[in-house]
Amino acid sequence: MNPYAIAIHGGAGTILQSSMTPEKEAAYKKGLSDAIAAGEAVLKKGGRSLSAVEEAIRSLEDNPLFNAGRGSVFTNKGKNEMDASIMNGRDLTAGAVAGVRNIKNPISLARAVMEKSEHVFLSGDGAMQFAEKLKLEREPDDYFFVAERFEQLKKAKETDSITLDHNDGSKGKIGTVGCVAIDVHGNLAAGTSTGGMTNKKFGRVGDTPMIGSGTYANNATCAISCTGHGEFFIRAVVAHDVSCLMEYKGLSLSEACKIVVQDKLVKLGGEGGLIALDTKGNIELVFNSEGMYRASKRQDESLYLGIYK
């Protein structure tokens, strides 16, 4: 039996200890720890990494602190439009959705696209019709109405700025959640979910639903989930790039992540980070921003929790 391992992120960006209260910090840590526990419960029973990824992300989506699911930020039109994707390292199957509304857990919809449709990527109204056909759990608008997020929209509209995430007046946090896991069968999986950017217009799609950019898993190399300024992550095909540096150049997970996040992305101007896991159970939680909500847990080891640099 392969030892299991799991890692999650809850977004990266300008997360400064100086603007955090002890209560808020404790709440974030509890959210991260709950999500790890949800994923680990699956892995401990010998369940699949795919299910562990789904459960950990559902936990983060249900938590209003994170920009995904319930806590999604508001678009320019005051709506919540969410994106998610998931990939199975064993056979490279994948599912993704973009621009869905009123879906309680977009990550579960992405998994349904992977397993119950002949497609990989569904978007907008069509994706919601597919969810309806499968009777996926829906929630009314007020479920997603988090007062703090609405204040962020009002602020962003005043300055006509498109903020990447939560807030903090300044550049703010880059809101996405994600998970990578390896199960006792040695299979890797990765998933990512987001509520997008506050005040976003024009049906913008970031890297979250893009296989190869925001999410990638391949048993030959690694599982990756990204968070950051999506446009740069798309242009750099970040998740697949880490995998290719390992597969074709023979780099370690750590070397590959460092080159992509600390060198290539920085040169492009792309702020953010990623979580990564290889088949040996190595875990990397790498970011070039001020902070990244992150946690990881290896079988029979203690929980790691981090927020700042």
Add this chain to the structure above:
Amino acid sequence: MNPYAIAIHGGAGTILQSSMTPEKEAAYKKGLSDAIAAGEAVLKKGGRSLSAVEEAIRSLEDNPLFNAGRGSVFTNKGKNEMDASIMNGRDLTAGAVAGVRNIKNPISLARAVMEKSEHVFLSGDGAMQFAEKLKLEREPDDYFFVAERFEQLKKAKETDSITLDHNDGSKGKIGTVGCVAIDVHGNLAAGTSTGGMTNKKFGRVGDTPMIGSGTYANNATCAISCTGHGEFFIRAVVAHDVSCLMEYKGLSLSEACKIVVQDKLVKLGGEGGLIALDTKGNIELVFNSEGMYRASKRQDESLYLGIYK
């Protein structure tokens, strides 16, 4: 001055000489040759590869024979929903749109997203609002109404099949158009445009608008445009994979294309092909299907045109 070169495709799939009339074949060849001429006119004057790619693709989009722009196939709801993307090898900037309607030239909208927005990927109604703001050319529904395409939808609905493209009763052709080019300044560019799949439902998005999967350009390696069963091209991150095999493994363009299209895609079950160009002006037109509409032209050389294996 670097010698310029350009290559295009008009889709891959089950294209059999036995089901082709001499008139139809001549029309396809004229369409390909016109598109090369449109792109070459830009390159000959010392223009940018990005503009050559846009002009060649506009020519294919305006031609009802190809599944893009005017000739787009019909969705299940009898609509034309189009996707396109473009990438600049010089600085890795990129633009993409998905699920747009009534836009005469989706490739020009993708370029506008790249150059006139802070985003890479816009979808659906939002992408159309962006097009409206920029006053991009629109056409009414009947401009896109090609009788043959509507017959294909009726046939597909009768059998509830989702066909990948044009038709032929059988599996049919896989409809996409694309272009790769290098200009006299030595810069690479790539673009792809499609009308999607006949009878498509649920807002399905294929590989065409996905940077790294359907389209990729990087002056360090190559420019790629794909056509085929998009789901497999997404899962295999095809265009970026060719680039990584060159950059990290030191393979030639020809070796990298062969591995990805004839080995990796075949093992996954993915039918289709791609066109590729490197900075030395090497051109690859590779496919694992029965045929691929294709053409290429190097500066001071004669035009190459191909349809079948």
